[in-house]
Amino acid sequence: MDDNRLYRYYQSSGYGWNAVVYNFLISxxxxxxxxxxxxxCGxxxxxxCFLFVVIVTYAISSWAxxxxxxxxxxxxxxxxxxKLPRKENILQVRPAYNCLNKHLQQxxxxxxxxxxxxxxxxxxxxIMNSRINTMIDLLNPEKSQWDHTRSPKGYFRDVYTPPKK
Known part of the structure; x- marks a missing residue:
């Protein structure tokens, strides 16, 4: 394997199978x-050869x-x-969107x-309901919730008293 003729034969400056064989011999x-x-020494x-096979296997799997x-x-x-609309369709939708947006803001x-x-x-x-309730309470004192003890006590006689028998 140390034959210089092989190195010269497979030596190339580019890519391809000749370069692969040359690099294999050099390694x-x-x-x-x-x-x-x-x-x-075999x-x-x-x-x-084993390393070359591993590299080729990984190259093929990565290519796949x-x-x-x-x-x-x-x-x-x-x-x-x-699925996505074209630019022309979007440009057609834009004025309607502006109109709807303005309407929704209004x-x-x-x-x-x-x-x-x-x-x-x-x-x-x-407020009016509370005022009405207050007026109703003032117009119906017997049903109102106001305290009757604060009003001045007046002693009065009935104008008409039925005669006693």
Whole structure:
């Protein structure tokens, strides 16, 4: 595996399978140099092959996940484009929205003023009701709740007294 002809044959400046094989051979050579092993040690080549297989497996699985995510993104993107209105439709809705918004604001102001007037009228009705009740109590002293002990006691005789027999 230490043949310089292989390195020169697979050496490339770009991407592709030649670059992958070249990088594999270089990493194998670096691992052999790191562990001070000779060119005929198969364990390092096996480890390098295993690492290469792991990397390829992860690359394929990540590519598959990328494709699945891309497909889901496109489905959702098209679904959203179908459901959301276009800009022209929004521009057509805007004047009606402004008119309705202005009308609702005017209704809110009218309701607030009406509530104030109703509250004022309710207070006036309560005041008049209390005055009427007071007048009724004053006109009917026997039914009133006023204290009779405060009124001055007057001694009087009946104008007409029936004769005694």
């Amino acid at each position: 194998d050579k670096y691992l052999r140099t790191l562990f001070h092993l000779g060119p005929y 364990a390092i080549t096996t480890i390098t 996940m990328f494709l699945i995510n891309t497909k889901k993104f496109n489905e959702l993107h098209f679904a959203v484009e179908e 209704i809110a102001i009218f309701l607030n003023k009406t509530k104030k007037v109703i509250y004022k009228e309710q207070l006036e009705v309560e």
